[in-house]
Amino acid sequence: MADVFDEMTGADGSIRPPYGELSRWLSEIPPEVLDHRRREAELIFQRIGITFAVYGETDSQERLIPFDVVPRILAAAEWGFVCRGLEQRVKAINAYIGDVYGRREILKAGVIPEDLVFQNPVFRPEMNGQKVPHDIYVHIAGIDIIRVDASTFYVLEDNARTPSGVSYMLENREIMLRLFPELFSRHRVAPVENYPNELLATLKSVAPATASSDPTVVLLTPGIYNSAYYEHSFLADKLGVELVEGRDLFVKDETVYMRTTQGPQRVDVIYRRVDDDFLDPLAFRPDSALGAPGVMSAYQAGNVTLANAVGTGIADDKAVYSYMPAIVKFYLGEEPLLNNVPTWRCREEDHLAYVLDRLEELVVKEVHGSGGYGMLIGPRADKAQIEAFRTKLKSSPKNFIAQPTLALSTVPTCVEEGIAPRHVDLRPFVLVGRDCVRIVPGGLTRVALKKGSLVVNSSQGGGTKDTWVLDT
Amino acid sequence: MLSRTADNLYWLARYVERAEYLARILEVTQRLATLPIAYGGETNEWESAVATAGCTGAFSTQYSEANEETVTEFLCFSTANPSSIRNCFELARTNARAVRTALTMEMWDAINGTWLQLKRFGNGPTSREEFMRFLRWVQEASLRFDGRAYRTMLRNDAYWFSRLGLYQERADNTARILDVKFHLLLPTNERIGGPLDYFQWAAILRSVSALTAYHWVYKESVKPWLIADLLILKDEMPRSLASCYGNLVQNLDYIAQAYGRQGPAQRQARAIRTRLQNRRMEEIFQQGLHEFIGEFISSNNRLDSAITEQYLM
Structure with a gap:
């Protein structure tokens, strides 16, 4: 190092x-x-x-x-x-x-x-x-x-x-x-x-383009059990916009509305803190209760x-x-x-060979991982951890990249x-x-x-x- | 305002008010339970506390006997009782967290602080002294929250919805305590007013913090029909049904004015208030207090549904 x-x-x-x-x-x-x-x-x-x-x-x-x-x-x-x-x-x-x-x-x-x-x-x-x-x-x-x-x-x-x-x-x-x-x-x-x-x-x-001159912005949160919920409420507060959950929204005629105490109100911009997968059960994961059914259709219609x-x-x-x-x-x-950071793509054969040779000095990360999970820090790992990772790496090299420590x-x-x-x-x-x-x-x-x-x-x-x- | 936000504010206020009410009931129960038998009569105070809290059914599925230990656990610390003080504060904070943007920093601080301190009491008090401290603490937590809401909130729909929750809950609580106590103490048309009853009647007043107020208003010894008068018809008594409805009508009117539209909730609240204004205590006793209260509790519940339908969903 x-x-x-x-x-x-x-x-x-x-x-x-x-x-x-x-x-x-x-x-x-x-x-x-x-x-x-x-x-x-x-x-x-x-x-x-x-x-x-x-x-x-x-x-x-x-x-x-x-x-x-x-x-x-x-x-x-x-x-x-x-x-x-x-x-x-x-x-x-x-x-x-x-x-x-x-x-x-x-x-x-x-x-x-x-x-x-x-x-x-x-x-x-x-x-x-x-x-x-x-x-x-x-x-x-x-x-x-x-x-x-x-x-x-x-x-x-x-x-x-x-x-x-x-x-x-x-x-x-x-x-x-x-x-x-x-x-x-x-x-x-x-x-x-x-x-x-x-x-x-x-x-x-x-x-x-179809929005009024003073567009209505909302912040869409997955709800209070999300790890970043504090941030969502904090930002909505500072922005002065409604903090909505999927159930507060509904779609009619390819337009998004929120349910308010004064009836439906049109929504023009959604600052969404919900992942794609959960955004709209009609378009993506059908089991998602976090999103709003139909949002994707309103989005595709440009509304x-x-x-x-x-x-x-x-x-x-x-x-x-x-x-x-x-x-x-x-x-x-x-x-x-x-x-x-110099990066070796394990999907490429010569890169993979290089990485397998130097596992004890490299950091290997899962391509879709985040939050520091599922990674190997070579210099800090023991032999067993390195060997376990080597097996994983060989079986699905496409899923990994490696970088110097x-x-x-x-x-x-x-x-x-x-x-x-x-x-x-x-x-x-x-x-x-x-x-x-x-x-x-x-x-x-x-x-x-x-x-x-x-x-x-x-x-x-x-x-x-x-x-x-x-x-x- | 989002309907869900209004709903959370409404329930936040209800849960805090309910926690305070439970603490008051328990304080009074504890006091009565320590009286010598000669002054306390034959009634089981702990059983009556559960009835006043409106959860006799849920209690009897979990416990075979109502005594100090089981009732304290059930009403204060049980996680299985959705309306225990602990759950009230948990739910209040959950609702507060969901509407942080609609609360002032001071209100959040009060409810979050209460929730953090609640952990200090663990799974129950280790002594009677600690239990009494706990009950005091619950009441203070509620007063602190309510005071901060009153002093710091903008007077807009957020404030009015939280007031609606408070007065709905308070009206329900006052009605229940009257119903249970009068039912227990006046099973038939027996002679009333003996020295033995004094402590029981005074306890009702204490549980709605109205003992001093009673003496100021009536300048008389404690009498059942005057207690009923104070808690049902007296506008100037903050926990009376009349006062709760004065406030419900007023806050609903503010909302209607701001939104430019009246609805069923406004009409129902006004109808209930009018009924309270036009009654006299003798009539109510002739008709039967129990029937009167029963009718009141159901119309109060109907108003809750009307508010929910009109604004909260």
Whole structure:
């Protein structure tokens, strides 16, 4: 594994400029004060009920994601670069999805193998030839980024379906402002609180042509048992839109309505946090009780906008991920600003052979997995685990990709023994409207709280931090 | 507003009110049960508590005897009783979680805080002292929630629907307590007013926190027909049927005004209120209190259905 890049203390041991004030502050603040604030933050989180559920755990229905009070800081220039890269990537993703469900030029050109698209369970034949308002498929993207040195950022994963986590970005900032006003006064931190405003503008901008001049937007949630329910209610509240469940909606004459205390009201834009499979029992899984029967027909008739569109999974699948640099080049004619992590596709014979040879040094991931489940981290696995994985890999190589074990950057973090470096990633949120692309300066920084751990997922014991983008 | 949101607000208020009512009944029961036999009569206080809570049927399928232990468990902590205090708070929070966007931060804080604290009491109190503390705590939780709703909510349909739930539940509770107690205490036209009865009658007043109010209003010793008058017809008594219906009519009118449309719920509520306004206590006793209350409970239930049909589904 390469040397670890710490974002506060550079390779030569000096403090990197964006962290100058923070480093001074950390050395001044008494440990017991910091610890006190940390517990205060925990109490606040518990009281407002920012929780998530971990699937597969029966006893603890709701859990708090640990919050770390030491912020992660990016300089304005670093952020500017990341932003340009994000915008480029999301533009390419939208062009690619439109192409896959349209003229299929990228397949004809042989850039991406056809079976990867057509045999992919996230490919939605219902979307073939389907017009979507303003040709935008992905309105809200969460792009996971890791950093390995002062100038290199990699995209680890694209989330083009229903990315979550933005409520943490907003709540983390609120709590930091409450607990550490003096620390803010020593920095010029770009605000993130306008995110809901930007999101609403984005959603309204993509309303169907048949909508009124002030379109009705709703947020569709699977309900209170969904792990991200807190976020759904939080966002609906900040957006000032109704938080609906499938049973609140019905479709008549290919138009979507919600049941209100004053009778049916037409719905124009659905910011849906329900997966494709469960969206409409008439079009997809017939056993789904979460969706609204007929929504797909209204969508196909062009009377409602779904954000994100149906079938966007074809862009964030891990097998497709490895083709992203080629996708950027194909549609935009530009070199990608943000690189991919080098990736071996186990579907290709020579790649598979390479991976099987080096299982103990690679990270192998399931193509359709998420949340850090079903992956092998070679250097951390024992012999038996590696051999078990080898069998799985050989029997269905198409389901896997492999990447080098990357040294994610570290950021100072409040842990039991004091302040110590812990590995982090970053999920910024990109909003694509008819008028423009909007990116709020910041995002969700996830931190692996266990020493040396590289898994930042909340379901695996990761925590979150506030992310500061300095204005100057 | 989404019909489901209105429905959740309505039930949220009902469950919190119900929890408070159960706590009041139990507090009074505990008090009566500790009286010497000579003052308490022959009635089984614990059995009567279950009847007042309106769940005799569900109780008897699970327990063979109503005593302090079984009734406390059933009405407070049982997960099998859908209306136990624990379940009321669980359901209240579930409803609150489903409508977080319609609640103020203060209300959410109150209901979520209550739910978190509920765990502290585990599966039941370990002593009578702790039990009494628990009952106090339940009442305070309800007062806190109600106070925060009153002080922080916008006066719009969200507020009115939550008030409807509160007054529906309160009217039902007051009617039940009157029915059960009068039924137990006045089986026939026996002579009433002996010293033994005083504690029983005072207990009714206590369970709706009206003992002091009674003395202020009537300046008389405790008499059954005056208690009935206070709890049924007195507008100024916050838990009386008349007062509940004054509030139901008013909140339904606010909704009708905001939506520009009257419906069956408004008409039914007004009809019930008019009936209460035009009655005198002597008539009600002549006609039979039990029949009167029985009729009231069913018309109250019909109003609940009318509200549900008109707005909540």
